[in-house]
Amino acid sequence: MALRMWASSTANALKISCSSKPNVSLAFSLSRCFSTVLDGLKYANSHEWVKHEGPVATIGITDHAQDHLGEVVFVELPEPGGSVSQGKGFGAVESVKATSDINSPISGEVVEVNSKLSETPGLINSSPYADGWMIKVKPSSPSELESLMGPKEYTKFCEEEDASH
Amino acid sequence: MGVLGKPAELLEIESVLDDQVPVIRRFTGGGTVIVDHGTVFVTFICNKEAVPNLQPYPRPIMSWSSSLYGKVFQGIGDFHLRENDYVFGNHKFGGNAQSITKNRWIHHTSFLWDFNVQNMSYLKHPKRAPAYRSARSHLDFICRMKDYMPRSTFMDKTVEATETQFSLRPIQLEAIRTCLEAEFCPSSRFLTNEELEAAAVALQS
Numbered sequence: 001m002a003l004r005m006w007a008s009s010t011a012n013a014l015k016i017s018c019s020s021k022p023n024v025s026l027a028f029s030l031s032r033c034f035s036t037v038l039d040g041l042k043y044a045n046s047h048e049w050v051k052h053e054g055p056v057a058t059i060g061i062t063d064h065a066q067d068h069l070g071e072v073v074f075v076e077l078p079e080p081g082g083s084v085s086q087g088k089g090f091g092a093v094e095s096v097k098a099t100s101d102i103n104s105p106i107s108g109e110v111v112e113v114n115s116k117l118s119e120t121p122g123l124i125n126s127s128p129y130a131d132g133w134m135i136k137v138k139p140s141s142p143s144e145l146e147s148l149m150g151p152k153e154y155t156k157f158c159e160e161e162d163a164s165h
Numbered sequence: 166m167g168v169l170g171k172p173a174e175l176l177e178i179e180s181v182l183d184d185q186v187p188v189i190r191r192f193t194g195g196g197t198v199i200v201d202h203g204t205v206f207v208t209f210i211c212n213k214e215a216v217p218n219l220q221p222y223p224r225p226i227m228s229w230s231s232s233l234y235g236k237v238f239q240g241i242g243d244f245h246l247r248e249n250d251y252v253f254g255n256h257k258f259g260g261n262a263q264s265i266t267k268n269r270w271i272h273h274t275s276f277l278w279d280f281n282v283q284n285m286s287y288l289k290h291p292k293r294a295p296a297y298r299s300a301r302s303h304l305d306f307i308c309r310m311k312d313y314m315p316r317s318t319f320m321d322k323t324v325e326a327t328e329t330q331f332s333l334r335p336i337q338l339e340a341i342r343t344c345l346e347a348e349f350c351p352s353s354r355f356l357t358n359e360e361l362e363a364a365a366v367a368l369q370s
Contacts, residue, residue: 046267068222073293074169089266094169096293097195097249098223098263165220 035064035158038129042145043154044087044105049129052145057106060133061093061124064158070095072124075117077134082110084137086144091134093124106144108137166356167195167262173368174292178361181287188361191353193271195249195262197288203278205316207323210271216330221270223263230261230272236326242313248295251276255297256308276319278310 041049047065051058066072074094084090084104091102114133116123124132139145149157166188172178175197181188198204209230213221219229231246238244242253251259251274258277263270285303298306310319327333 068220068224070223087267094194095223097167097227097261098265099168099192099194100223100265101267103267161220165218165225 035062035067036129037062037064037151037155037158039151041129042105042148042150043157044103044148045157046087046103048103048105050105050145050148052139052142055138056111057108057137057139057145058133059105059135059137060128061102062154063128066125066128066132069093069098069100072121075121075124075134077113077117078110080110080113083140084108084110084135086141086147093121102134104137105148106137106139107141108139110135111138112136166190166197168192168264169194170197172356172361172364175289176361177287177289178365178368182358182361182365184287186287188356189353190356191262192351193262193264193273196260196291198260198275198277199280199284199287200275201279201281201284203280203311205276205278205310205319206273207276208271208273211269213268213270221265223265226263226265226270226272227261230274233326233330234259234274234323236329237319237322238314247297250295252297253308253313257298257306258308258310258313276310277307278316280307280309 037043038049041051043049043062047062047068049060049062061069072093072095076092076094076099078084078090082090084107086105086107087103089101090104090110092099093102094100113135116131117134124134126132166172166175168191170190172188176188180186216229219225227246227249231251234251235244238253244251244253246252247255247257249261250257251261259274260277261272261274263272265271282304285307288303290302294300314322324333
């Protein structure tokens with residue numbers, strides 16, 4: 001019960017609504033470092049997430065990634081109309097002293113870019129799965145999604161990564 | 166200048182243009198430094214797995230580098246990593262910058278060996294400054310590494326500290342140049358006079 005209340009308030013904080021998608025549950029799994037991992041998303045081992053909804057997939061970086069990167073001060077994103085390839089860099093986030101590549105979990109055409117991030121790059125830290133989304137892509141090979149991790153697998157991946165360091 | 170740097174916010178552009186000071190935008194993050202004949206650069210370019218148990222993120226890499234330099238400056242001048250700078254006490258002598266890709270990272274440091282007070286006037290007080298700077302002017306904020314250690318000692322000790330983690334072999338710069346692929350185009354570049362002038366104009370409007 002307590003977990004459901006916490007999950008609900010966190011969902012509000014993340015501005016996730018499930019009212020239109022009854023089949024997407026809001027179960028949260030916690031990694032050792034309390035990074036949030038959401039159901040209904042797929043995950044790359046370079047810590048990006050992808051949410052596939054019909055013809056469009058939304059991409060961002062995970063809570064684990066934003067936490068490890070620190071405060072994001074700038075985001076470099078591609079232009080709509082450009083293409084992305086699975087596993088290849090499509091942009092970068094800048095924290096105070098570092099620029100870090102973001103890699104696309106899938107291939108496709110960029111159809112929309114989150115313009116809010118130019119004024120408020122910190123959305124990536126505060127809302128990595130919702131307001132901090134980065135690009136929307138028309139997937140060119142939907143089967144690529146199958147090669148990505150599900151939430152449980154990704155949670156374990158993060159735990160193992162953090163434990164070994 | 167770091168990859169993000171806005172010339173108008175970081176440089177006294179009129180002086181830079183008058184004195185024809187070259188401005189380079191590099192591909193790593195971090196701030197603006199004056200490079201003169203004394204500056205010492207140390208760069209680590211590592212594959213993701215090169216350092217065991219190190220996660221390829223900014224803070225762990227920064228922390229790893231500071232423990233390496235902790236060996237170099239042991240017992241000297243109260244060395245530590247303060248926010249993202251190398252300091253003696255609360256005076257900065259080393260600025261850091263990083264770039265992290267999927268399989269590799271680079272961490273480089275610009276060590277302030279000595280400085281000409283006049284040259285510091287090319288730099289503005291940055292908008293985004295570390296808290297420990299406490300609004301101090303450049304001259305009150307930085308210190309000269311040469312006041313703490315002879316140059317050859319610094320180089321020897323850095324090599325020694327690096328050898329505790331990696332096996333090293335010396336290589337000549339010319340040998341590296343011949344290794345570079347012909348197609349490689351560095352993204353670090355000089356800013357043109359036109360770009361600097363445009364930045365100055367934009368600031369005034």
